[in-house]
Amino acid sequence: MKLIAAYHKGQEIAMISHLDIQRTLQRALRRANLPLLYSNGFNPHPQFSFATAAATGMSSCCEWFEVQLSEEIDPSEFMQRANAVMPQGMSISGAFTAPEQFGSLSAKLRAAEYRVRFQLEAPVLREKLDETLEAMLAGEIIIQKRTKGGIKPVDMRPYILRVSVEQVEGEKAALRVLGKLQADGGLRVDALIDALLARLDAHGSYEIFRSNMYFAEDGLLPHLPAE
Amino acid sequence: MDQTAFNRLLSRVEKPARYIGGEWNSIVKQEADIHFALLFPDVYEIGMSHLGSRILYHVLNSVEGVACERAFAPWPDFEQVLREEHMPLFSLETKRPLKEFDIVGFALLYEMCYTNILQMLDLSGIPLLAKDRFEHDPLIICGGPCACNPAPIAPFMDAVLIGDGEEMTPEVTLAVRNAKRAGKSKAELLKELSTMRGVYVPSLRTEDNCVVRRIIKNLDTAVFTGEPIVPYLGIVHDRVALEVMRGCTRGCRFCQAGYIYRPIRERKSETLMELARQQIGCTGYDEVSLLSLSTGDYSEVHKLVPEIIREMEAGKVSVALPSLRVDSELANDLSVMQTVRKAGLTFAPEAGTQRLRDVINKNVTQDDILRATQDAFSAGWSSVKLYFMIGLPTETDEDILGIAQLARKISWQFYQLPKEQRGKGLRLNVSVSTFVPKPFTAFQWCGQVPADEIKRKQELLRNSLKGVRGAELNCHYSLLSVLEAAFSRGDERLADVLLRAYQLGCRFDSWSEHFQSKAWAQAFADCGLSEQAYAQREYALEDALPWDFVDMLVTKQYLRREYERALSGETTPDCRENCNGCFGARYETDCR
Secondary structure (H helix, E strand, C coil), X not given: CEXXXXXXXXXXXXXXXXXXXXXXXXXXXXXXXCCECECCCCCCCECEEECCCCCCCCEEEXXXXXXXXXXXXXXXXXXXHHHCCCCCCEXXXXXXXXXXXXXXXXXXXXXXXXXXXXXXXXXCCHHHHHHHHHHHHCCCCEEEEEECCEEEEEECHHHEEEEEEEEEECCEEEEEEEEEEECCEECCHHHHHHHHHHHHCCCEEEEEEEEEEEECCCCCCCCCCCC | CCXXXXXXXXXXXXXXXXXXXXXXXXXXXXCCCEEXXXXXXXXXXXXXXXXXXXXXXXXXXXXXXEEEEEEECCCHHHHHHHHHHCCCCECCCCCCEHHHCCEEEXXXXXXXXXXXXXXXXXXXXXXXXXXXXXXXXXEEEEECHHHHCCHHHHHHCCEEECECHHHHHHHHHHHHHHHHHCCCCHHHHHHHHCCCCCEECHHHCCCCXXXXXXXXXXXXXXXXXXXXXXXXXXXXXXXXXXXCEECCCCCCCCCHHHHHCCCCEECXXXXXXXXXXXXXXXXXXCEEEEECCCHXXXXXXXXHHHHHHHHHHHCCXXXXXXXXXXXXXXXXXXXXXXXXXXXXXXXXXXXXXXXXXXXXXCCCCHHHHHHHHHHHHHCCCCEEEEEEEECCCCCCHHHHHHHHHHHHHXXXXXXXXXXXXXXXXXXXEEEEEECCCCCCCCCCCCCCCCHHHHHHHHHHHHHHCCCXXXXXXXXXXXXXXXXXXXXXXXXXXXXXXXXXXXXXXXCCCCCCCCCCHHHHHHHHHHCCCCHHHHHHCCCCCCXXXXXXXXXXXXXXXXXXXXXXXXXCCCCCCCCCCCCCCCCCCCCHHXXX
């Protein structure tokens, strides 16, 4: 059977790379003694696949993945057993059994929502932030993207669905960003934020938290209400 | 510091996971009477691969009231962050600054990590030299194989623990707790520590005192690693490691481990099976490795190996068998099970001629090797790695040419087989390192061969290997082996060199990208010393040696006898056949 589940990546493990997270999850499920289905060959490994990678530095409450199991298991039991052996900051926050012919998560992925919290070096005014953002969204947002063929300019604007300022308080600010995210590309939130800081002529650091992942509509996974 | 601020700092380094802690099975004690910081003076991925530290972590945390936490040498990018932020080095478990611990203990596995001891102390704001430290500073101790010649690092240490740490380390820790409770001074504490077997207190050294190595007699009942930490980061040995036995009976005359871990002590096969189940269960690892100096000599190898492979296979766990000489019986076991990947075969003849192999007491013959490679090639293997050393005592050019001759015979053997019976192309890797004489070996009196001569020998070998089909020579000259030789047999004057080298920016010396040969040369010169002179120093048999006050149980008389036998090309049999009397009469009972 195929099980679809989401894991939570807490702030304490935000700095761990996706590769390390994958291995950690795999080992946790082995500790839980769950009936993982292994590939054949000399080096059998459990079969996982992730909707998308969780970038180093980002925390999240909604990292969807699928795992193949060799026996039927109740999703709530799966969650319970897995969560009993998870390291700090990591947990399974939802799981369900995939129906037949479910297809892959990465092919269904459409968009994600993020919360970005800033810590700036100097206070910023709400009006200025709103204005800068509005002006930025009115045109192209060119970033330099590293690809196989070298560094290439890419317009991020088409990937942005919505950006709103949530809070501004002195040096602190918070944004909510909704961006396209698909197997063939998506919004690079960090690049967007860097571009925004440059236009604001502001310096500081920020943290990105993925609050939602949205999929093509089929009733089982979260999807964009507007879609 | 809150998590957000901490993550912000970590976002400035290449591998943040080295510093975050919180791994599965790591132990966080909020309350404890005594705080022990277990330090490994190299990067996380190396330090976490060290089995001994994992044992001590478990042993110490098992003691009520003791909290043992870890720290590793910060990579230069993180060192820079710490300095810029004026942040002291901290433990992974509670992020407590190391200066606030009661005891800071270093694991010393190789000489070229010494500058990182200074780096870690310095970044903690702890005075480097023991004599400059105050009453409130942590007690700085160390242990591990390098502790057998403590001279070069002694001035930095309050105490050096020599020998097996399983019992000694908690004893020292409890003594520190008791002294703390009773309000005793550091001087009183050190005096008490100096009476324990295995503990050397440099500040209390007198001409006639002697430190006797500590051992645990029964490995089977000794504590192991408990529930081992499962790192987030891929580490060098990322698997369950089971220590099958400690010690080795072969008696290779160059091998320090072979002498300083005597006598041989084994874990029972059932104990190991039980440990394998328990450790796989609580870690989720998918690989188990059987560790020892020579697993092929383990008395229950024919029982354990097939059994563990069979049982682990059911849980999709693979078994790694390093240091295993595959004899025919075992090869049979393994091939029946079809689980062994045809990874490379490795042999360590160490020397190119039988004469020199007899000198070093490496009791393997050319026929043994050729028989094994013949079997392997016929069974489809096509990758062989051979390890040699050059610069061994009594070595001549004939011995160097012998390496090439052996390689040529192996290559010929492979290409003699009909095409359909052998693998695609032979990969014969000839790996050659430079001999480093070590204390407590039969060659402790010998000097290292000078750099120019090593380079000439390497060139000779390179030329004589030309035309050997499939052979690939892996050897390079490095000042590193000279420094290793200088420090392994060094005296206390080298502590000044270490300090100077650290000031000049040396750290992570075993990492080629960080090794600064010019700074090292300058450090020696600034102290009026020469690394070449230290490395090449030859001692006469009756000379006093800087490590003479340490009693590693194998007697100096025995080593001397072995040295004399080496010079006359006489071999010494495996001591399981017959006791060779290496402990003399005094500590005979530690062996039997």
